[in-house]
Amino acid sequence: MTPTKDAAARDLTLRSNKQIRYYEVGDPTATPVVLLHGSGPGATGWSNFSGNLAAIAEAGFHVLAPDMPGWGDSAAVKTTEMDHDVDLVDFLDAVGLEKVALVGNSMGAHTAVRFATLHPERITHLVTMGASLGKGFPSSLFGPQDGPSEGLKVLVRAYKDPSPENMKALVEIMTFDKARFATPELTAARSEAASARPDHLQNYVEGLPDGAPIPFKVDRSLIPNIAVPTLLIHGRDDRVLHFETSLWLNAHIKNSRLVLLNQCGHWAMIEHADEFNRLVIDFLANN
Structure with a gap:
């Protein structure tokens, strides 16, 4: 049974004094899995993974999904002061987890890949979906070659004005099945969640010249050193990345x-929550 948002919510303070909200489901003695959300306005551990937390926990895992600093109910952070690798290390230390499987979407995938290159001793499995390697990705055979993708332009527009109309455009470009997912309820909820934290919105927009959403990028020369079992999931129709x-x-x-x-x-x-959950559970259990 999927717990309510309030029942799963936890709060702690990192050693950097940043306040962190996270969501926790499952047996704390089970194998730990940390889910890392993307960078869109209104994105949180809960909004990205509410359809996955319980299924993965019920398969025998201890699942945690933090709101990274700069998003959700966690501390506001200016782009120039943001390093999600440091924050993730501090978070794992604060919750007493030495080694974890990391599952990341978009910005969260980038954080997970970078973490795997910098802290190989602290990761058991790496799962990405809609992975990002940051600005200046060295090859562009199929994607746009003249600046941000169509989806990233819509995302930035929604940060500048998180109206229901712009959120509808954002949800539509994030999904293939627009009729099913770009509902008035979802777009209104995302708009309200984003508008509730104007400090996050302002920091993101002001930080665009400094590399928002995250200024520190993975060193691509270290990626071939990643040795942990890795599952890469990507949508064929992804218009963002x-x-x-x-x-x-x-x-x-x-x-x-x-x-x-x-x-x-x-x-x-x-x-594709059910298929995603099956893929991740099978991968973590058998690799």
Whole structure:
């Protein structure tokens, strides 16, 4: 049974004095899995993974989904002061987890990949979906070559004005099945969640010249050193971050496999939740 948002919510303070909200489901003595959300306005551990937390926990895992600093109910942080790798290390230390499986979407995938290159002793498995390698990705065979993707332009517009209309455009571009997922209820909820934290919105927009959402990028030369079992999931119809990023990762991480989902946008964990849950559970249990 999926717990309520309030029942799963936890709060703690990192050693940097940043306040963190996170969501926790499952047996605390079970194998730990940390889910890392993307960078969209209104994105949180809960909004990205509410359809996955309980299923993964019921399969025998201890599941945690933090709101990273700068998002959700966690502390506001200016882009120039943001380092999600440091925050993730501090979070794991605060909750007493030495080694975890990391599952990340978009910005969260980038954080997970970077973490795997910097802290190989602290990660058991790496799962990405809609992975990002940051600005200046070295190959663009299929994706846009003249600046941000169509989806990233919509995302930035929604940060500047998180109106229901702009949130509807955002949800539509994040998913393949717009009729099913871009509902008035979801777009209104995302608009309200984003508008509730004007400090996050302002920091993101002001930080765009400094590399928002995250200024510190993974050193791509270290990616071939990743040795943990790696599962790369990407939507064939992703209009935010092209699946060629995951093709590149698959070519450079030796112990990796790629699942490319047709009729799937940027939010595989939402749009194909049951299949996503099965893939992740099987991968974590058998690798």
